Amino acid sequence: MAQAAGPSADGAHGVTSSKDLLKTAANAFTFSSPADRSVKQNLPAAGKKAAAAPQASGAAAGADLKVGLSGTGTSARMIELKSEITSSLGTPLSVVIDWGDGTSSGEVATGSETKTSHHVYPEVGSYTVKVTVYGVDGANGPSATNEMPFITPGSEFTPHSPTRLLDSRDGTGAAQAAQVPAWGEARVKVAGNSGIPADVAAVVLNVTVTNTRTAGHVRAYADGTERPTTSNVNYAAGDSVPNLVIVPVGKNGYVNLYNSGEQGVDLIADVTGYFTRTSANGYTPTDPTRFVDTREGLGTSRGMVPGRSQFGVQITGTRGVPAGAKAVALNVTVTNPRAAGHLTVFPSGQATPNTSNVNFTGGQTIANSVIVPVGSDGKIIVRNGGWDPADVIVDVVGYYSPDSLSAYIPVRPIRDLDTRDSSQWPSGPLKANGYIYSTYGEEDPTVTAMVLNTTVTNTSGAGHLTVFPDPNALWQYQNKTHTRPVPPNSSNLNWTAGKTVPNLVQASTGVNGIVDFWNRSGNNVDLVIDIFGVYDRH
Numbered sequence: 001m002a003q004a005a006g007p008s009a010d011g012a013h014g015v016t017s018s019k020d021l022l023k024t025a026a027n028a029f030t031f032s033s034p035a036d037r038s039v040k041q042n043l044p045a046a047g048k049k050a051a052a053a054p055q056a057s058g059a060a061a062g063a064d065l066k067v068g069l070s071g072t073g074t075s076a077r078m079i080e081l082k083s084e085i086t087s088s089l090g091t092p093l094s095v096v097i098d099w100g101d102g103t104s105s106g107e108v109a110t111g112s113e114t115k116t117s118h119h120v121y122p123e124v125g126s127y128t129v130k131v132t133v134y135g136v137d138g139a140n141g142p143s144a145t146n147e148m149p150f151i152t153p154g155s156e157f158t159p160h161s162p163t164r165l166l167d168s169r170d171g172t173g174a175a176q177a178a179q180v181p182a183w184g185e186a187r188v189k190v191a192g193n194s195g196i197p198a199d200v201a202a203v204v205l206n207v208t209v210t211n212t213r214t215a216g217h218v219r220a221y222a223d224g225t226e227r228p229t230t231s232n233v234n235y236a237a238g239d240s241v242p243n244l245v246i247v248p249v250g251k252n253g254y255v256n257l258y259n260s261g262e263q264g265v266d267l268i269a270d271v272t273g274y275f276t277r278t279s280a281n282g283y284t285p286t287d288p289t290r291f292v293d294t295r296e297g298l299g300t301s302r303g304m305v306p307g308r309s310q311f312g313v314q315i316t317g318t319r320g321v322p323a324g325a326k327a328v329a330l331n332v333t334v335t336n337p338r339a340a341g342h343l344t345v346f347p348s349g350q351a352t353p354n355t356s357n358v359n360f361t362g363g364q365t366i367a368n369s370v371i372v373p374v375g376s377d378g379k380i381i382v383r384n385g386g387w388d389p390a391d392v393i394v395d396v397v398g399y400y401s402p403d404s405l406s407a408y409i410p411v412r413p414i415r416d417l418d419t420r421d422s423s424q425w426p427s428g429p430l431k432a433n434g435y436i437y438s439t440y441g442e443e444d445p446t447v448t449a450m451v452l453n454t455t456v457t458n459t460s461g462a463g464h465l466t467v468f469p470d471p472n473a474l475w476q477y478q479n480k481t482h483t484r485p486v487p488p489n490s491s492n493l494n495w496t497a498g499k500t501v502p503n504l505v506q507a508s509t510g511v512n513g514i515v516d517f518w519n520r521s522g523n524n525v526d527l528v529i530d531i532f533g534v535y536d537r538h
Contacts, residue, residue: 017439018447019447021414022075028073029150031150033146041143065087066144067083067085068146069131069146069147070084071150073150074118075120075153075536076535077123078119079099081097083095083117089111089142097119100127123279124155124156125152125279126149127150127152129148129149130145154409155201155410156275156276157275157283157400158274158281159273159281159326159400161347161350162372165271166269169211179264179266182261183258184258186257188269189254190255199276201248201249202248202274202410204245204275208359209240209267211265214263215234216235217502218267219232219260220232220257222249222254222255223249223255224254228412231455235261240361242359243503243504244503268356272373282403283398283400283535285449285507287468288395288466289490290393290488290490295393299314304336305389305391307387311382312380316374328380329369329370329371329396329397330370332370337386337389339362341387342385343360345382347380347381348375348379357370360390365494367393369503393491395490398449406536407536407537409535411531416438416452417529418528419528428524429525430526432521433519438514438517439513440507440514441514441515444513446538447509450509450534451535454528455503456493464521465492466488466518467492467517468485468487469509469515472485474514491520
């Protein structure tokens with residue numbers, strides 16, 4: 001649910017909540033084993049009396065005992081288990097659940113009934129759940145056992161050295177060098193490519209569109225699924241525009257990039273990591289924190305970064321990022337460039353890859369999200385691949401580590417807000433220096449961050465968007481006792497007049513579950529928010 005506040009008290013809308021998203025996405029993970037698969041022991045043969053103690057006399061001729069299982073994911077690592085017990089013993093039953101992770105729990109059933117149990121796994125992964133129902137004599141009496149597999153909905157991150165998987169300009173990852181045609185798509189092989197495992201659930205790609213002749217946009221989605229109506233990269237004629245995407249991988253191991261434009265374009269896709277449903281690195285969001293600003297000498301020497309040069313940034317062990325972090329989530333901005341060029345961000349200790357993260361033209365200010373592995377010394381390298389100087393800004397928004405608790409659940413892309421749509425948002429554009437707050441995690445405190453694509457359009461002047469957790473609780477907004485938040489010194493996307501600009505945002509929901517979207521400019525803008533996934537710690 002998003003609402004407007006501050007000087008632009010625009011009203012409210014409620015399209016989605018993280019609780020609903022989790023329910024829909026996690027419930028897709030449903031497993032079962034019917035009752036007829038039960039393995040029975042110590043039950044008398046039909047037509048015979050049980051050779052058991054008197055108290056077990058309920059196990060008479062024709063007695064039956066069985067259990068059917070169904071398990072559904074309800075969050076990143078939680079299962080809701082239903083044990084459907086059928087019994088004609090006429091006595092109380094003992095139900096023992098082996099969760100498959102070295103732990104077990106017990107229930108008591110009075111006879112034929114369905115027991116509902118919940119369990120949170122310590123790690124994402126695949127487990128075998130086994131349920132045994134015992135008669136009154138326990139292990140010495142009749143019993144029925146059934147088991148089923150269960151895979152957690154959540155997935156964890158493995159960093160990958162920046163590697164180019166697709167370049168339509170030279171045929172990398174494609175059958176031939178050719179532009180992606182209008183209303184056409186490129187298929188990107190992910191699973192089994194460049195060391196990415198076959199069981200990959202989602203992939204982090206930096207997608208760049210270039211050599212554009214008209215306006216359009218690019219949509220990324222799992223091959224074999226319905227094409228979404230959301231967008232990932234918006235472009236105009238003559239643009240070279242990058243954007244980070246976190247996209248599910250199809251069952252066949254491919255991701256599709258669809259060109260929704262009237263002319264062909266070139267597409268480039270660079271991988272920097274992937275998610276699997278095996279224990280790896282969870283995510284910890286942070287409040288946006290500026291690590292580098294070459295205009296001030298923050299984090300590196302003061303002054304523009306010369307062309308064809310680079311600098312290192314200490315990431316781990318400082319400013320809240322622990323020494324054990326394996327990758328970092330950034331927002332990287334280039335400003336004041338004297339000519340066209342690109343930035344490449346990569347782990348220290350490695351050769352400069354042939355990939356890019358931010359593409360820019362002379363005089364342009366542009367930002368892009370970056371997820372990059374951290375070198376063994378805790379540093380990353382930022383390289384100016386252009387021939388002329390430029391200023392660089394780096395904001396940290398989170399990190400991945402083995403000790404981080406939040407696992408990722410991709411969701412079917414959904415458009416959460418479009419201020420151009422009067423049926424959804426009757427208040428019109430986001431006002432100058434105003435903000436919208438969205439209560440994504442207010443209903444579910446286990447949600448720690450949202451994966452969003454934010455797009456600003458219908459711009460009449462320069463500005464930037466800042467996304468950060470709101471310090472107010474929802475009840476404070478409801479009774480009008482909230483205080484106006486103070487935006488941090490960070491930006492998520494930058495724009496100039498007449499431009500439509502997208503950027504991926506990994507938005508922390510903070511302590512109150514509320515995310516703010518600030519228009520840091522003196523002009524009204526239209527804001528579009530698409531949801532692509534949720535980080536959940538439960």
